Amino acid sequence: MRNLGRRGVFLASLVWAALLVAAPVVAADVGTAAAGAETAAAADAPAAPAGPTVADLKIMADTVWVLVAGMLVFFMNLGFGCVESGFCREKNCVNILSKNFIVFAVSSIGFWFLGWGLMFGDGSGFVGTQGLWMVGGADNSPASGDAYSGVYTAINWATVPLWAKFFFQLVFCGTAATIVSGAVAERIKYHSFIVFSFIMAICIYPVVGHWIWGGGWLQSRGFVDFAGSTQVHSIGGWAALVGIIILGPRMGKYGDRGKVNAIPGHNLSLATIGCFVLWFGWFGFNPGSTMAVDPGAISEIVVTTNAAAAAGTLSATLVAWLLLGKPDLGMTLNGCLAGLVAITAPCAFVTVGASVIIGLIAGALVVFGVLFFDRMRCDDPVGATSVHLLNGVFGTLCVGLFATPDRIGRAANPEASAGLFYGGGLEQLITQLTGVVACAGYVIVTTVIAWLVLKQTMGIRVSAEEESQGLDIGEHGNTAYPNFVKELS
Amino acid sequence: MRNLGRRGVFLASLVWAALLVAAPVVAADVGTAAAGAETAAAADAPAAPAGPTVADLKIMADTVWVLVAGMLVFFMNLGFGCVESGFCREKNCVNILSKNFIVFAVSSIGFWFLGWGLMFGDGSGFVGTQGLWMVGGADNSPASGDAYSGVYTAINWATVPLWAKFFFQLVFCGTAATIVSGAVAERIKYHSFIVFSFIMAICIYPVVGHWIWGGGWLQSRGFVDFAGSTQVHSIGGWAALVGIIILGPRMGKYGDRGKVNAIPGHNLSLATIGCFVLWFGWFGFNPGSTMAVDPGAISEIVVTTNAAAAAGTLSATLVAWLLLGKPDLGMTLNGCLAGLVAITAPCAFVTVGASVIIGLIAGALVVFGVLFFDRMRCDDPVGATSVHLLNGVFGTLCVGLFATPDRIGRAANPEASAGLFYGGGLEQLITQLTGVVACAGYVIVTTVIAWLVLKQTMGIRVSAEEESQGLDIGEHGNTAYPNFVKELS
Amino acid sequence: MRNLGRRGVFLASLVWAALLVAAPVVAADVGTAAAGAETAAAADAPAAPAGPTVADLKIMADTVWVLVAGMLVFFMNLGFGCVESGFCREKNCVNILSKNFIVFAVSSIGFWFLGWGLMFGDGSGFVGTQGLWMVGGADNSPASGDAYSGVYTAINWATVPLWAKFFFQLVFCGTAATIVSGAVAERIKYHSFIVFSFIMAICIYPVVGHWIWGGGWLQSRGFVDFAGSTQVHSIGGWAALVGIIILGPRMGKYGDRGKVNAIPGHNLSLATIGCFVLWFGWFGFNPGSTMAVDPGAISEIVVTTNAAAAAGTLSATLVAWLLLGKPDLGMTLNGCLAGLVAITAPCAFVTVGASVIIGLIAGALVVFGVLFFDRMRCDDPVGATSVHLLNGVFGTLCVGLFATPDRIGRAANPEASAGLFYGGGLEQLITQLTGVVACAGYVIVTTVIAWLVLKQTMGIRVSAEEESQGLDIGEHGNTAYPNFVKELS
Amino acid sequence: MKKVEALIRHFKLEDVKEALSSRGVRGMTVTEVRGFGRQKGHTEKYRGAEYTVDFVPKIKIEVVVSDGDLAGALEAITTAARTGQVGDGKIFVSDLSAVVRIRTGETGDSAI
Amino acid sequence: MKKVEALIRHFKLEDVKEALSSRGVRGMTVTEVRGFGRQKGHTEKYRGAEYTVDFVPKIKIEVVVSDGDLAGALEAITTAARTGQVGDGKIFVSDLSAVVRIRTGETGDSAI
Amino acid sequence: MKKVEALIRHFKLEDVKEALSSRGVRGMTVTEVRGFGRQKGHTEKYRGAEYTVDFVPKIKIEVVVSDGDLAGALEAITTAARTGQVGDGKIFVSDLSAVVRIRTGETGDSAI
Ligand SMILES: Nc1ncnc2c1ncn2[C@@H]1O[C@H](COP(=O)(O)OP(=O)(O)O)[C@@H](O)[C@H]1O
Ligand SMILES: Nc1ncnc2c1ncn2[C@@H]1O[C@H](COP(=O)(O)OP(=O)(O)O)[C@@H](O)[C@H]1O
Numbered sequence A, B, C: 001m002r003n004l005g006r007r008g009v010f011l012a013s014l015v016w017a018a019l020l021v022a023a024p025v026v027a028a029d030v031g032t033a034a035a036g037a038e039t040a041a042a043a044d045a046p047a048a049p050a051g052p053t054v055a056d057l058k059i060m061a062d063t064v065w066v067l068v069a070g071m072l073v074f075f076m077n078l079g080f081g082c083v084e085s086g087f088c089r090e091k092n093c094v095n096i097l098s099k100n101f102i103v104f105a106v107s108s109i110g111f112w113f114l115g116w117g118l119m120f121g122d123g124s125g126f127v128g129t130q131g132l133w134m135v136g137g138a139d140n141s142p143a144s145g146d147a148y149s150g151v152y153t154a155i156n157w158a159t160v161p162l163w164a165k166f167f168f169q170l171v172f173c174g175t176a177a178t179i180v181s182g183a184v185a186e187r188i189k190y191h192s193f194i195v196f197s198f199i200m201a202i203c204i205y206p207v208v209g210h211w212i213w214g215g216g217w218l219q220s221r222g223f224v225d226f227a228g229s230t231q232v233h234s235i236g237g238w239a240a241l242v243g244i245i246i247l248g249p250r251m252g253k254y255g256d257r258g259k260v261n262a263i264p265g266h267n268l269s270l271a272t273i274g275c276f277v278l279w280f281g282w283f284g285f286n287p288g289s290t291m292a293v294d295p296g297a298i299s300e301i302v303v304t305t306n307a308a309a310a311a312g313t314l315s316a317t318l319v320a321w322l323l324l325g326k327p328d329l330g331m332t333l334n335g336c337l338a339g340l341v342a343i344t345a346p347c348a349f350v351t352v353g354a355s356v357i358i359g360l361i362a363g364a365l366v367v368f369g370v371l372f373f374d375r376m377r378c379d380d381p382v383g384a385t386s387v388h389l390l391n392g393v394f395g396t397l398c399v400g401l402f403a404t405p406d407r408i409g410r411a412a413n414p415e416a417s418a419g420l421f422y423g424g425g426l427e428q429l430i431t432q433l434t435g436v437v438a439c440a441g442y443v444i445v446t447t448v449i450a451w452l453v454l455k456q457t458m459g460i461r462v463s464a465e466e467e468s469q470g471l472d473i474g475e476h477g478n479t480a481y482p483n484f485v486k487e488l489s
Numbered sequence D, E, F: 001m002k003k004v005e006a007l008i009r010h011f012k013l014e015d016v017k018e019a020l021s022s023r024g025v026r027g028m029t030v031t032e033v034r035g036f037g038r039q040k041g042h043t044e045k046y047r048g049a050e051y052t053v054d055f056v057p058k059i060k061i062e063v064v065v066s067d068g069d070l071a072g073a074l075e076a077i078t079t080a081a082r083t084g085q086v087g088d089g090k091i092f093v094s095d096l097s098a099v100v101r102i103r104t105g106e107t108g109d110s111a112i
C-alpha cells in the first residue's frame, strides 16, 4: 500500500513533468493556429464602434443562438447524471456521478485534440484527414458558403465562428459518450470506463459523424439525421448494448427459469429532476441544430420536439398502466425521453401532428423495449438501450416515413426526399435504413474490439465482492450519503 | 384483477387502433394547415443566403428571445416539481413527481388540440371561435400589424412565427395547471388529477385567456395583466382552492379545538432547489412576455422581477422571524415566490423602487396567508393558495396602484391608465378589481362543476387506508427511495 | 419567551410602519430618476412599428445576450447552494440552504441601494461618488461611447440599457458574497451572516469593483481581470479566509498532534448537481462579460472556459488518485471549479491550448490547496479558499503569463500588454500581482474589521451545544429531512 | 425489573406513548423496524419487474418497568395499540437482572 | 418461550427468512444495525482526510419461538446464514416471561 | 452470559467503543434509536405550525459478555458515557441462555 503510494507519486511526478514540458509547445502551437483563425474576428473588434453591418448582425444572432443552444445541450449532462444515479442503487451512486461528471471532461479534451478534425476535416468519404489536431486547421469562419476558405468545408454553411461550431459539436459528442455510462453502471471499473469514453470521443463518434454530418458517404447519399437520432443516440445505444453484453448482467438481476428481479433505483426524485433537465436541454439539441436563427424552422422544431416528448410521456404512462397495472413513474420518464430521442432526427421535417404520432409510438416502444431487453437478459439499469438505441433507430426511420416535401429542404441535402406517408415513396426510407445499418455495423465492430481489448488489459468488471459491497467504497473510497458517520459527529 | 388486466389490454388495443387510424388523418390535416402557415418562413429559407433584411433580423432577434424565454418558463416545471415534492411527505413523493411531470404533457396536448384556438382564435369577446383545432387556422406570422392576415388577430402584434407564439403561450398554460398539483397533493387520485388538468388546459385557462390576452372583453376594458398574476397564478390559485375545499384536508392535519398539526415536508433541499429554479424561470416568464426584444423594457423587467423576489424573500423571512420566533426556511422560499407572483402583472409598468415595495408587502402577505388558510382549515400542503392566489390578486391590483404614466404604454392597451399612487386616480384600480372578480367567478364556477363531476364519476380522493400508507404504493406501486430493498440487494 | 414574542411583534410593527411611510417616497424618488433613465427606451417603443435601425438591432442583440448571460450567472446561486449543502452535514443543511438563498436577496437590495453607485458612479480613483443611491444617477444608456451622457461613465462602452448593466453586475456581486457562505458554514450565526453579506454587497465588493471595472486606479494602471478571478473569486476567497480564521474550526475537525478529522458532507448527489450547474452558469459568467455580442470573442471564451473546466476536472482526479489512492469525487468537483475560477480572468486573452494548461495546473493546485489549508487548520467545509482564493489569484496571474498579443486588445485597456510566455515580458505580470496584493489588502483589512465588530456586537459563532446538535434546530427550528416525524404521520 | 418490548403500528406510537405516560412511565426507547407476520406486505413494480416487500414497517417500543408496574404497562399498550386488524403487533416481556442510570450510577428500580 | 436474536449479513436475510418459514416460523422482526467485531470495517477518504468506518452494516433478526421450536430455529438460522467467512454473525437466545398478541389479547405460546 | 444494552448519546459512541475494547470486548452491535425520558425534546416550526419532537436521537449498544466480564463492561460504559447532564442514558442487563457463532457453530462463552 505504502509502496504503491510512493510509486504513485513518482509516476505522477513523471506525468506532471511531461505535461509541463509539453505544455508551452502545445500552447505556442495552438496559439498560432487559432490566432490565424481568429484574425477576422479580432479585426472586427476595433471596427465595432463604427457599427456592425446587416451581415454582421446575422452572424451575431446566429452565434448567440448556437452558443445558447450548445449550453443547453451541455446542461443535459446534469440531466443524465441525475437520471442515471437516480435509477441506480445508493451503494453505486458516487461511482455513477463520477462517471457522468468526468465523461464530459474526457470528451472535451478528446474531441478537441482529434475528434473534431476527424469529423469535420476535409478528407475522404470515410474520415477527415486535414486540420486534424487541436482544431488547428485553416479556417476563416464565420465567412460561409463561397466566401469560406479553410479545411472544415462540410460545416461551412454555418455563419458562426469556428469555436462556436466546435462547441456545439462538442456537446453532442459528450452526449453520445454519456449514454453508455448508464447502461454499464453498477459493475464497470471506473478507469476502464474513462478510457472507453476517450476512445468514443476520439475515434468512434467522429468517424460516424464524418459520414453523416462531415460530408461523408452517407450524407452524399441523402441520409438525413437532423439532430442526431442516429449520430448521437443510436451510436451511444449500440456502444451501450455491446458493453452490456460483454460485461454481463449485475449479480442477482436474473434468477433461474427466466426470472427477472427488480433492482430499484435509489432516488426517483433525482431521476425526475434529471428527466426535466433533459427535456429542457433538448430545446437546445434539436432547434439548435439549425445552427442559424431561421425563425420559422426553430419555432416549429421547438414545438415538434415538445409535442413528441409530451406524447411519449402520455403513451408510455398509459401503456405501462394497462400492461403492468399501475402507472410506473420510471416508465413515464423513459417515455418522455423516448419521444425526444425519436423526434431528434425528423424534428425539422415533420408536422406537429406527425410529431405527436411519433411520440405516441416511441412511448409505447420504450415500454416494450424495457421488457424485451430484460427478457434477453441484457441488464441495462437505466433503460438506455430502449430509450436511445431503439428509439434512435425508430426516429431515424421516421424521416423516411413522415418527412413532408416542403420541409425536407431544411436538410439542405439535394438527395433527400419526402417520406413514405407524404408521397415520397420508399426511397428515403431505404436510405435511412442503410444509414442505420452502416452506423450500427461500424459501432458494433469498433466497440467490440475496444471493450475486449480493455477486458484483456485493465479488466472491465469489478470483483464480485466489490460489486456486492458497492462500487462507491471499492472504486472511490467515498459514500454518497454518509449518514451514519454524520449522525455521530 | 386478472380480468381487469385482460379488459385493460383490450381497451388499450382499441385506443391504440383508433389512434393509428386517426393519426395519418390528423397528420395530413395538420400538414396542410401548418404548411400554409409555414410558407412564408419556408420561402425565406432559400432566400437566406442572399442575406436577411433589417426586418428579418428583428424577427430573428424576437424569435430567439421568445423561444429562450419560453424554455425558461418550461423549466419552471422542474421548479414546481421540486418545491412540491420537497414540501410533501416521502410516502407521497412518487405521486407528486408523477403529477407534476405528466401535467405538462397533458397541457401540451390539450392546449395544442383546442386550448390555443379558444384563447387566441378570432371570435366573440367571450371565446375564440375560429382556427380552433390543432392550431390549424390561417396565419401569416411573423407578419404583424396591418400586414397580418389570419385568424389569430389578437396576438398579431408579435413579430414571431406562429409556433413561437404557440410555444410561449403553451408554457404559461402548463404553469397554471401545475399550481393545482401542489395544493391537492397527498390525497387526490392520480387519474382524476390528469383529467382535471386536461379540463384546465382545454377550457378553463383558455377562456379566461381569451378575455385577458385574446382580445376579449376584459382586454377591451383596459384590464392589464402583463405576465399573468391573474391569468396564470390566481386562476391556478382559485382552481386549487376549490379543489382543496372539495377534497377536504389530509388526515391528521387538523385536530380538535382549532389545533393545526404540522405535517413537515420530506426534503427541504429539494424545495430550495425548486425555488431557485422558479426564480430563474421567472426571468423568462416576465421579461419574455414582451414577446419582442424591447431592450429598455426587458432590462427593466428583469430588474423589477428580481427586486420583488429579493424583497419578498427578505420580508417573509423577517416577518416569520418576528412572528414565529425563528426564520423558517419554508416561509423564506414562499416569500420569494410571493414576490415573484405579485410582480408578474405590474412588472413592466412600475419602477424598481415600487417593485421593492410590492415585494416587501407580498412577502408579508404570504406568511399571514399561510396562517390564515390554516385557520380556515384549507389544507394546502405547499402554500399554493397563499403564494399564487393571494399574491396573484394582490399583484393584479398593484397595476392599479403603482403603474407609472410613462410605462403603462407598454401594455399597448389604449384604455389602460396609470395607477393610484402615480396620479392615475382610481380608474385602473377598479378595472383591475373587475378583472379579478370576473376571472375568480368564472374559474370558481367551472372548477366546482369539474371537481364535483369528477367526484361523482371516478372519485377524487384516495381511500383512507391508501392515504395513510402513502399514495406512492397505492397509486403507483413505487416508492421514491426504496432504501430497504436496496440495502438488501 | 412570550414577552419576547410580544416585543418582537411590536418591533415588527414599527419596522413595518416605517417602511410603509418611507415607501411611497422611495417609489416617487426612484420613479423620477428611473423615468429619466428610461425615457430613451420608452420613446423607442412607439417608434418600434416603424422598424428598428441597424444600430437598434445591435442594442437588441447585446441586450438579449447580456440578460441571458446574467440569468445564467444568477442560476449559479443554485449551484453554490447545492455544492455547499452537499458538502455539509445533514444537521446544518437547512442553515446552509437558508444562507445561500437569502444572500442573493440581500445582495440584490444592497447593490441596488448603494453598491452600484459606489462601483460605477463617476468619482475618484478609489470610489464612485455620483449617482450613488438606488441607481438613480443620470444616464442615457444604451447610448454608448461619445454619445453617452451620464454619471456611470466607466461602463459606457456597453451598448445596453442601464438596467441590463445593473443586472449583469448585480449577479456578480451576489456570487462574491455566496462564496463566503460555504467557508464559514456549520458554525456561523444566521443573522450575523446576513449582516456580513450586506456589508460585502454595499461597501467591500463595490470599492474593489470600482478599482478594477469602475474606472479606478487599478484599471488605469492596466490591471486586467476579464470576468472576475480577482474581482469576484479572490475577493470572496479572502473574505472567507478571514472569516474562517476569526471563527475558528468546527468542533472536532482537528485532533491532537496535527490530526485532521474528516467530516464528510451529507449528500454527494447534491454536490455534483451543484457543480454541473456552476459549470453551466459559468457560460454566462465568462462569455457574458463581453457585455456585447462579439461573435469571435464569445465563441472562443465559451471554449476556453469549457477547456479549463475539463482539464481541471481531469487533473484534480488524477492527482487525487495518485496522491490519495482513490479518485475522490469531492476533489474531482473541486478541480472543475478550480479550472473555472482560474480561467475567469484570462478567458478572453488566451488560446484554447493555454486554457487547457491553466486548467491542468488549477486542478492540481486545488488538491494541494485543500491539504494545505487543512494542515494550516483553516477549516473550510467546502474548499472555498482552495477553489476561489488560490485559483482566483492564480488565474489573475495567468493573464500576465498567457495573454497573447492579439487577444489582449479585448481588454479595451491601452495599458494592458501580452503575457510573459507570449513575448510581453514581466510588465503585465507585475501589474497583475499589484492588483492581487492591493485587493487582498483592502479586503483583508475591511473584513477583519467587519467580522470583529460583528463578533463584539451580535456574536458570530453559535454555542457549542447548538453546533453539536446542528444549526438547523438551533437557528431555524427546522430539519431538512424530518423523516422520523414523517414516518409517524 | 421487566423489559417490555412491543411491536406496534407507526401511527399508534403517539397513543401508546400517552397511555404509558399517563400510568407514570417516564422513559422508553423507540426503534424503526420491519416486521414479517400474518399481515401481508405489498407488491411494488419497478420498470416492469415486480417485487414483493414482505417486511412491513413497524415501531418497536422498549420500556423497562419495575415488576409492580408490569401489568399496568401491558394493559396500557394493549389497549392503546389495538385496532383489531391483523398486524397490530406483539408484546414480549423478559426479566432484567440489573439496571443502571449512567448519569448518577444509580441501580435497580430507582434507575428506571 | 424463547427470543432468538441473530445478527446476520444483509444479503442472507432472504435465505434466513425462507429457512425459518419452512420450519413453520410465522413471524419475525428485522432491524438494520451496525456491528463491530472481528470483521474489519473499511477506510473512506473525504477530501484528503481518511476516516475509518469500524461499524459494518448488519441485519438483526428477532424471532420468538416456543421452547420446542428453538432447536429448529437455531439450526435454520445457522445453516442459512453461514458463508464461512469472518462476519457471519452471532445468535443470542434468552427467555421470555410473557408474550401477548395485541389484536386478540392472547398470551403465551398461542400468541406467537 | 449476559447481554448488556446501553442507551447513550451519539457523540459518546466512540469513547464507549474504546473503553469496551480496552477491556477486551471484541464485539458489539449498535442501533440508532429514539429515546423518551427526562431529557426533553425540542420544538420545531414548519410553516407556522409548531410541533414537538419528543423523541431524541440516541444510540443503543448491545454487548454480550461472559458473566465474569460483566462488571468491567458496566464500569467501562458508565464511565465513558457519562457527561452528568440529564439524558446520559441507561444500561439494562439480562441473562442469555445460549450464544452461537454462526460461522463456526461454536456455542457458549467461546462464541462471544
Ligand atoms: N414470532 C415472532 N417473533 C418476532 N416478532 C414477531 C413474531 N410474530 C410477529 N412478530 C412481529 O409482530 C408484527 C405483527 O405480527 P402479525 O403476525 O403481522 O400480526 P398480529 O400481531 O395481528 O398477529 C410483525 O410485523 C412482527 O414485527
Ligand atoms: N459480543 C458481542 N456482542 C454483541 N454483538 C456482537 C458481539 N460479537 C459480535 N457481535 C455481532 O456479530 C457480528 C459479527 O461478528 P464478527 O466478530 O465480525 O464475526 P464472526 O461472527 O464471524 O465472529 C458483529 O458485526 C456484531 O454485530
Ligand SMILES: Nc1ncnc2c1ncn2[C@@H]1O[C@H](COP(=O)(O)OP(=O)(O)O)[C@@H](O)[C@H]1O
Pocket: D026, D027, D028, D029, D030, D062, D063, D064, D065, D101, D102, D103, D112, F007, F034, F035, F036, F037, F038, F039, F040, F056, F058, F085, F086, F087, F088, F089, F090
Ligand atoms: N424506562 C425506560 N425504558 C426504556 N428506555 C428508557 C427508560 N428510561 C429511559 N430510557 C432511555 O434512556 C434515555 C435517557 O433517559 P433520560 O430519562 O432522558 O435521562 P437519564 O438517563 O439521564 O435519566 C432515554 O432517551 C431513553 O432512550
